[in-house]
Amino acid sequence: MTSSQQPPADFRDPRFGFETRAIHAGQQPDAATGAVVTPVYMTSTYVHSEPGVYNGYDYSRAGNPTRDAYETCLANLEGARFGFAFASGCIGTTTVMHLLQQGDHVVCCDDMYGGTYRLFETVFRKQGLDFSYVDLRDADALEAAMRPETRMVWIESPTNPLMKLVDIARVAQIAHASGARLMVDNTFMSPYFQKPLLLGADLVLHSTTKYVNGHSDLIGGIVVTDDDALQEQLDFLHRSIGGIQSTFDSYLCMRSVKTLAVRMRAHEDNATAVAQFLEAHPAIDWVAYPGLTSHPQYELACRQTSGHGGMLSISVKGGLEAARRVMARVQVFTLAESLGGVESLIEHPGLMTHASLSREQQRKVGITDGLLRLSVGIETQADLLADLEQALR
Numbered sequence: 001m002t003s004s005q006q007p008p009a010d011f012r013d014p015r016f017g018f019e020t021r022a023i024h025a026g027q028q029p030d031a032a033t034g035a036v037v038t039p040v041y042m043t044s045t046y047v048h049s050e051p052g053v054y055n056g057y058d059y060s061r062a063g064n065p066t067r068d069a070y071e072t073c074l075a076n077l078e079g080a081r082f083g084f085a086f087a088s089g090c091i092g093t094t095t096v097m098h099l100l101q102q103g104d105h106v107v108c109c110d111d112m113y114g115g116t117y118r119l120f121e122t123v124f125r126k127q128g129l130d131f132s133y134v135d136l137r138d139a140d141a142l143e144a145a146m147r148p149e150t151r152m153v154w155i156e157s158p159t160n161p162l163m164k165l166v167d168i169a170r171v172a173q174i175a176h177a178s179g180a181r182l183m184v185d186n187t188f189m190s191p192y193f194q195k196p197l198l199l200g201a202d203l204v205l206h207s208t209t210k211y212v213n214g215h216s217d218l219i220g221g222i223v224v225t226d227d228d229a230l231q232e233q234l235d236f237l238h239r240s241i242g243g244i245q246s247t248f249d250s251y252l253c254m255r256s257v258k259t260l261a262v263r264m265r266a267h268e269d270n271a272t273a274v275a276q277f278l279e280a281h282p283a284i285d286w287v288a289y290p291g292l293t294s295h296p297q298y299e300l301a302c303r304q305t306s307g308h309g310g311m312l313s314i315s316v317k318g319g320l321e322a323a324r325r326v327m328a329r330v331q332v333f334t335l336a337e338s339l340g341g342v343e344s345l346i347e348h349p350g351l352m353t354h355a356s357l358s359r360e361q362q363r364k365v366g367i368t369d370g371l372l373r374l375s376v377g378i379e380t381q382a383d384l385l386a387d388l389e390q391a392l393r
């Protein structure tokens with residue numbers, strides 16, 4: 001090194017912008033070869049120079065350099081130090097629930113991802129955990145739901161599919177006052193638009209299947225924390241339960257994160273145009289999108305998030321029959337579950353993503369026959385609007 005060369009920058013430094021950190025945090029040129037892109041370390045095991053002496057890695061369930069780089073990068077984007085990449089969002093959830101013990105109680109928002117609800121009710125209730133589901137649009141309703149044995153508060157904001165918001169900072173205060181941890185499923189917003197840890201949450205989960213990977217070509221999850229005690233417990237559970245993200249899928253997610261900011265801006269742009277178009281359309285009852293001034297919590301959305309994302313739900317006039325007609329007629333929008341990819345998707349929560357809820361539970365949270373959920377992709381905006389126009393005609 002000549003004297004004029006600078007030491008390499010640490011791109012985890014929060015003085016670097018989001019886009020810079022998304023591209024560089026955790027990812028230095030490869031020390032062995034100079035490769036600019038972090039190599040895909042396809043190995044299950046690592047050499048010991050003598051028993052128990054090795055270069056940081058001994059077995060890839062416990063640690064892999066590619067996965068480490070990705071975990072560091074995503075944790076950094078959430079404003080944290082520790083990330084744990086999982087083979088799916090659901091095994092991330094499952095691993096987090098192992099922080100709890102028989103007899104513990106969890107308060108959840110009442111309008112949540114159907115698969116999380118199913119896991120809590122059919123798997124973890126049998127293990128002796130108890131769950132309450134509360135409409136947390138009124139954050140103070142949490143106070144009444146807290147019990148001495150409440151150890152965790154589990155929320156999504158916006159909720160799925162009705163795009164209700166939860167005041168994360170307020171809920172964090174209430175949870176902490178009773179000694180409970182706050183977990184935020186941040187899948188819908190991505191760290192580009194919302195950083196729950198900076199609002200007081202203890203843990204953040206993503207189904208990286210959605211916006212973080214963004215290309216609808218893998219299943220993944222990540223859990224992030226900045227808390228040393230939680231990091232120690234999660235590190236143990238991650239390697240012991242073993243629901244790790246594969247090396248190659250870690251690489252794909254890390255590659256995708258490099259374009260997260262530009263994708264999220266494009267998703268938001270298109271979703272805003274679609275929401276405004278549908279709100280003015282005579283075949284639509286209402287549109288739930290946090291970026292519309294008609295959203296009852298528009299002010300909270302502007303305070304808590306730096307943008308409004310690409311998800312919206314609509315109520316079509318004419319109930320199930322009308323909703324079925326729209327689903328049959330769209331051509332650019334694809335009828336499919338999931339969300340957050342570059343392609344636009346449409347689905348019917350009552351019949352598809354939230355079919356595991358009973359009709360009564362569906363009605364209670366507001367999932368009706370005419371409800372459709374749209375994941376607005378980054379195709380040409382005019383094509384999306386024209387597609388909806390012809391489908392609603």
Ligand SMILES: *Cc1c(COP(=O)(O)O)cnc(C)c1O
Nearest residue numbers: 088089090113185187207209220
């Ligand atoms: C998809 C999803 C999950 C579950 O993640 P998988 O990757 O499908 O296991 C959890 N929460 C939300 C909000 C989701 O959309």
